[in-house]
Amino acid sequence: MRDAVIISVIFHFVVMASGMVALPMLRPDRPDIMKVIPIEVIKIGDVTKLRTQEKKPDPIIKKPNKKSPERKVEMPPEPPKLASTMPLPDMKSKPKPKKKTTIKKPTKVTSKRAPRITPKTKPRRFNAGKLAVLLDKREQSEPDILEKLKDRDYGKEKVISTIDIQQQTLSLIDAIDKHIYDNQCWNIPAGAKGAEGLRVTIRFRLSPEGELIGSPKVVDSGRMNSPGQEFYRTAAESALRAVRKCAPYDFLPKAQYDLWRDMEIIFDPEHILSS
Amino acid sequence: MKYMEIRVRLCKILILIMAGIAVAVPVVNAKIVVDVNRGHADPLPIAITDLIGNESDIISGGSVKNYGQRIALVVKADLTRSGLFQMVDSAAFIKSANPLTTLRNPNFNNWKAIGAQALMNGSISLQEDGRLKVEFRLWDVLGSNQLTGLRYFTSPKNWRRIAHLISDAIYKRLTGESGYFDTRVVYISESGPATARVKRLAIMDQDGHNHVFLTNGKNLVLTPRFSPTAQEITYLSYFDDNPRVYLYNIDSGKQEILGDFPGMTFAPRFSPDGNKVIMSQAFKGNSDIYVMELTTRRIQRLTSHTAIDTSPSYSPDSRYVTFNSDRGGSQQIYVMDADGKNIKRISFGKGRYSTPVWSPRGDLIAFTRQYRGKFYIGVMRPDGSGERLLSESYLDEGPTWTPNGRVIMYFRQQPYDSRGRGGETQLWTVDLTGYNERQMITPLDASDPAWSPLIR
Numbered sequence: 246m247r248d249a250v251i252i253s254v255i256f257h258f259v260v261m262a263s264g265m266v267a268l269p270m271l272r273p274d275r276p277d278i279m280k281v282i283p284i285e286v287i288k289i290g291d292v293t294k295l296r297t298q299e300k301k302p303d304p305i306i307k308k309p310n311k312k313s314p315e316r317k318v319e320m321p322p323e324p325p326k327l328a329s330t331m332p333l334p335d336m337k338s339k340p341k342p343k344k345k346t347t348i349k350k351p352t353k354v355t356s357k358r359a360p361r362i363t364p365k366t367k368p369r370r371f372n373a374g375k376l377a378v379l380l381d382k383r384e385q386s387e388p389d390i391l392e393k394l395k396d397r398d399y400g401k402e403k404v405i406s407t408i409d410i411q412q413q414t415l416s417l418i419d420a421i422d423k424h425i426y427d428n429q430c431w432n433i434p435a436g437a438k439g440a441e442g443l444r445v446t447i448r449f450r451l452s453p454e455g456e457l458i459g460s461p462k463v464v465d466s467g468r469m470n471s472p473g474q475e476f477y478r479t480a481a482e483s484a485l486r487a488v489r490k491c492a493p494y495d496f497l498p499k500a501q502y503d504l505w506r507d508m509e510i511i512f513d514p515e516h517i518l519s520s
Numbered sequence: 521m522k523y524m525e526i527r528v529r530l531c532k533i534l535i536l537i538m539a540g541i542a543v544a545v546p547v548v549n550a551k552i553v554v555d556v557n558r559g560h561a562d563p564l565p566i567a568i569t570d571l572i573g574n575e576s577d578i579i580s581g582g583s584v585k586n587y588g589q590r591i592a593l594v595v596k597a598d599l600t601r602s603g604l605f606q607m608v609d610s611a612a613f614i615k616s617a618n619p620l621t622t623l624r625n626p627n628f629n630n631w632k633a634i635g636a637q638a639l640m641n642g643s644i645s646l647q648e649d650g651r652l653k654v655e656f657r658l659w660d661v662l663g664s665n666q667l668t669g670l671r672y673f674t675s676p677k678n679w680r681r682i683a684h685l686i687s688d689a690i691y692k693r694l695t696g697e698s699g700y701f702d703t704r705v706v707y708i709s710e711s712g713p714a715t716a717r718v719k720r721l722a723i724m725d726q727d728g729h730n731h732v733f734l735t736n737g738k739n740l741v742l743t744p745r746f747s748p749t750a751q752e753i754t755y756l757s758y759f760d761d762n763p764r765v766y767l768y769n770i771d772s773g774k775q776e777i778l779g780d781f782p783g784m785t786f787a788p789r790f791s792p793d794g795n796k797v798i799m800s801q802a803f804k805g806n807s808d809i810y811v812m813e814l815t816t817r818r819i820q821r822l823t824s825h826t827a828i829d830t831s832p833s834y835s836p837d838s839r840y841v842t843f844n845s846d847r848g849g850s851q852q853i854y855v856m857d858a859d860g861k862n863i864k865r866i867s868f869g870k871g872r873y874s875t876p877v878w879s880p881r882g883d884l885i886a887f888t889r890q891y892r893g894k895f896y897i898g899v900m901r902p903d904g905s906g907e908r909l910l911s912e913s914y915l916d917e918g919p920t921w922t923p924n925g926r927v928i929m930y931f932r933q934q935p936y937d938s939r940g941r942g943g944e945t946q947l948w949t950v951d952l953t954g955y956n957e958r959q960m961i962t963p964l965d966a967s968d969p970a971w972s973p974l975i976r
Contacts, residue, residue: 251530258534414552421554431559432637434695448551460663479696482660486637487559489662507551516557 417497417505424491425510431487433514434479443480444513447488453502455494461485464509484512561953563606564694567636567661568596570610571654572619573644579652579676587652587679588644594683595640597727598701599690601949602927603956608636623657631661638667640690651675654682658690668693680729681975688974700922701726704972705929706744706753709733710945710965721755723770726922726971728961734768743787746972749794753970754778756786765799778812785810791834798822798841800830809843809860822860833877833885834858835902842866842876842885842902853887855902866904875918878902881925884952888917888930897930897950910954920971927951929960931967 425431434443449461463469463481470478488510497505571588579587599605612634616622623641631639642656655671670689672682681702688699709722721734721741735741735757744755751770756763765778765788778788778797788799791811798811807828812819823829827847834841842855853867853876867873871891878885884899889909895916898909915933922929929949936942945967947960960966 251527255530255534259537262537417552418554421552422556422558425556426558426560429560429562431556432564433559433561475692475696477696479694482663482694486660486662487556490637505552508554509551510554510556512559513555513557514559517559517561 413501414504417501420496421494421505421508421510424494424496425487428491430491431512432483433517434476434483443477444511444515445477445481445484446509446511447481447484448507448509449488450507451494451497451505453499455492455497457489457492461488480512480514484510487512563604564637565608565635566599566605566638566640566690566694567608567610567613567631567634568592568599569613569619569639569641571642571644571656572623574646577646579646579650581676584644584646584652587676588642591644591654591679591683591686594680594727595687595690598684598687598699601727601958602691603951603953604691604695608634626659626661628659628661628664631659636661638690638694640686642686647673652679652682654679654686656686656689658693680725684725684727697926698924698974700924700927700971700974702975703923704975705947705960705969706734706746706972707931707947707962707969708741708744708967709962710967711737714943721753721768722962722966723753724962731963734770734773743968745789745970747790747794748792748973751972751975752794754788754790754797756788765797778814787831789833792836792838798832798834800832809841822856823863831875835878836880836882840878840902842878844874844876844887853885853900853904855885866900866902867907868904869907877919877921879921879925880923884925886919886921886928888919897928899928899952908954910950910952911948911957916948918968920969922971923973929969929971931969933967 446464447461448464450458452458463485465477465481468474468477469481494505570585570592573584573586573588575583575585577584581587582590596607600607614627614630614634616627620643623643626639626641637660639659639661640656641659642654644655645653647653651673652675653671653673655669657669658667659665660667668689670686672685674682684701684703687701691697691699691701703726704723705726706721706723709720710717711720712718718737719740719742720737721744722731723734724731734753740758742756744753746753753768753770755766755768757766758764763784763786765785766775767778768775784802786800786802788797790797795815796811796813798809800807801810806826807830808824809822809829809832810819811822822832822841823843823845825845825847827845829843829845829847832841832843839858840855841858841860842853844851844853846852847854848865851872851874852865853873854863854865856863866885867887869889869891871889873887873889875888876885877887879899883901885902886897886899889896889898894912895914896909897911897916897919898907900907910928911930911932913932914935916930917933919928919930921927927949928951929947931945932948933945934942945965947962947966947969948957949960950957960969
């Protein structure tokens with residue numbers, strides 16, 4: 246009897262589990278993407294409160310210094326503003342006596358830069374207000390999404406949070422949208438009748454180098470080939486041309502390849518044609 | 521105990537399965553979704569190559585190769601005039617050692633390199649029966665695939681029409697709607713001083729070629745309109761000082777009076793099925809709208825008002841009629857059911873609105889607007905919303921639509937100067953964007969154009 250109950254419970258679980266695999270549409274898409282994709286990234290964390298929280302435990306920083314000094318070499322590219330928010334006194338005292346010449350370089354850089362923005366109070370503890378100010382500054386002086394993506398230092402973040410990935414995804418989306426617009430890849434089917442029904446979704450896969458793998462596909466290809474849907478076909482073909490013309494997407498950070506390997510772009514001319 | 525062990529093991533297995541699924545599912549579905557809702561409305565870069573033909577085959581008017589070049593030129597001109605295509609300079613074409621081999625297998629990378637997104641190539645040859653065989657293919661350069669390909673057999677004298685048919689096919693495949701290049705325009709050709717103006721009915725291809733005068737100018741002619749189904753024109757002519765609505769068959773050259781109405785009839789226009797003519801009739805100082813069935817010649821009165829009702833035009837589904845009337849105090853545009861009921865005013869802007877014409881697509885009504893001493897050609901939706909003015913000048917009037925509802929033709933009169941010079945009238949076209957405005961060249965002054973349906 247007990248066996249039967251156990252087998253029954255297992256069977257139910259297996260059915261539920263297979264349902265999750267076979268019917269992914271039952272779950273909301275984006276939250277899942279945010280939660281699970283394993284990513285090692287990124288400098289967006291530089292401006293989030295989460296990151297400063299990660300940096301809090303000093304001992305964790307000390308340990309890698311002892312065991313793997315190479316990692317320290319990667320530190321200098323950090324922006325000066327961030328250096329000022331780090332616990333400077335600790336940084337000065339730790340690396341000097343312990344490490345080799347390779348370790349000195351970063352400390353010099355930080356110590357040179359630090360005095361310019363040295364805070365009046367010792368920032369030993371997390372100061373949410375100042376970080377918020379920093380965050381604002383960053384947003385105002387945001388140079389170029391594509392440049393930022395290229396300049397990223399990918400190897401150091403240790404903790405992945407939902408917000409981090411959300412920000413990365415948003416940055417990628419902005420970058421792709423900007424790339425398509427700036428390179429004039431999408432030529433809108435001007436003057437088409439029924440612009441509100443001409444929303445086209447193109448699905449494609451990219452190589453790590455940003456090249457198209459195979460042909461981009463129109464998601465609603467059935468409608469594309471239906472009689473009486475000539476305007477939709479035209480819109481779909483203009484979207485396909487846009488995807489092809491904009492390739493390669495080599496500006497996308499390789500470290501985030503898992504995020505952008507499979508892509509869907511929705512081309513929606515409604516706002517443009519109705520304005 | 522055994523049961524306990526089994527349970528624990530099973531639980532562990534279950535947890536492992538669930539954990540595996542939890543990790544695997546999102547990875548399988550991992551994708552980024554980008555919404556793009558801004559773009560550019562630039563003309564599509566297209567390369568049109570000369571049709572490859574044999575130089576040694578001579579027919580009247582030149583070699584077959586020469587005909588191939590001329591057809592390509594006409595196609596280029598058609599597509600350029602539409603404003604939706606930009607010709608890639610043929611000087612940039614990378615010549616192939618053997619062009620015939622590339623007809624069915626173009627080197628797409630070469631065309632990509634010079635910025636072409638579409639490519640037309642083809643060939644022309646002389647058949648044993650003296651006809652020309654013309655074939656072309658349209659390619660998607662970025663997608664590296666053929667979009668369409670057609671073949672025509674025709675007499676050499678029809679080469680220009682073949683070129684327009686090719687333009688139509690390319691236009692339709694790349695924009696999704698029918699072309700309008702294999703069409704004609706009928707209009708009033710004007711000459712002589714203002715006090716003794718000679719007005720003749722004239723017809724030409726939509727690009728101005730093959731121009732022919734249909735009447736000799738003895739009698740004044742006005743408001744020509746094409747039948748949507750046959751090569752027939754209806755127009756108003758003064759014969760013995762009596763204005764009458766006439767039918768003119770282009771193929772046979774036959775002319776007949778449509779009806780002998782009491783009073784004055786004007787502004788005739790065909791219904792979309794070509795079986796009726798809707799018009800204004802002025803009788804005892806009052807002008808109303810009437811419709812006549814062409815087969816039975818039965819007349820039905822649609823409006824009955826003391827105001828001037830004129831310029832009627834059917835919607836493409838024949839369910840509604842738009843017209844202009846001053847029943848509200850100033851000249852405005854109205855829409856009513858095809859039987860004359862449910863009359864509704866749709867124009868409410870400042871100034872006077874006249875000559876409403878329903879688009880063949882049904883989504884817009886073109887009109888002439890007069891405001892503060894200027895004339896405008898504009899469009900609005902049939903409910904009066906979304907008014908947009910496309911042209912502006914001293915005098916723009918009489919809009920007529922291309923059969924695909926993308927372009928409007930109208931006539932423009934130049935202002936007179938202080939010495940009384942000027943006043944020339946010309947035909948102009950503008951597309952729905954309002955940016956692609958072009959003058960049609962005619963031998964003499966021109967007014968009151970009407971665009972034909974596609975020639976069948």
